[in-house]
Amino acid sequence: MAVTYDDVLTGVRAAIEHAASYPEAMLQAVNVLKEQMPDYSWVGIYMLEGEELILGPYRGKPSPHTHILLNQGICGAAASTKETIIVDDVDADARYLACSLETRSEIVVPIMRGADVLGEIDVDSDKKAAFGPADRDLLEAVATLLARKSGQP
Numbered sequence: 001m002a003v004t005y006d007d008v009l010t011g012v013r014a015a016i017e018h019a020a021s022y023p024e025a026m027l028q029a030v031n032v033l034k035e036q037m038p039d040y041s042w043v044g045i046y047m048l049e050g051e052e053l054i055l056g057p058y059r060g061k062p063s064p065h066t067h068i069l070l071n072q073g074i075c076g077a078a079a080s081t082k083e084t085i086i087v088d089d090v091d092a093d094a095r096y097l098a099c100s101l102e103t104r105s106e107i108v109v110p111i112m113r114g115a116d117v118l119g120e121i122d123v124d125s126d127k128k129a130a131f132g133p134a135d136r137d138l139l140e141a142v143a144t145l146l147a148r149k150s151g152q153p
């Protein structure tokens, strides 16, 4: 039987809970998502430092965008608006910063602690319109789990 979104969330939750630290939790979350979601071609987490998003753990091809300002890209837009952004066709979005030529769609989910942006989960797909409400729910749940972990000693 195929892995369900609930199964994936259960796996990510366990990985985050067992992680010894917040950085380790981010790494494990990225690993589980990349391994279990076939349409997720690139999975990474950016951390907000001052006015800049800095690339942390990721799986997929190396990205040229390791530092992104808040007024740049889909990533900057999601951090500025503090809202999840889904782009069905990256070629049709002028904000898009290309990471890989194969990428067709993208979702960026802010990791929030209260009103503060800690960072964001960024997922690219080689398929157009790969991300729907179930992906949004999954990744927003993962973002909540990560935010909670970040506050632990």
Ligand code: SME
Residues within 6 Å of the ligand: 042, 044, 063, 065, 068, 072, 073, 074, 075, 076, 095, 096, 097, 098, 099, 100, 106, 122, 124
């Ligand atoms: N596409 C992103 C840049 C990051 S790479 O996809 C890894 C953006 O437009 O902000």
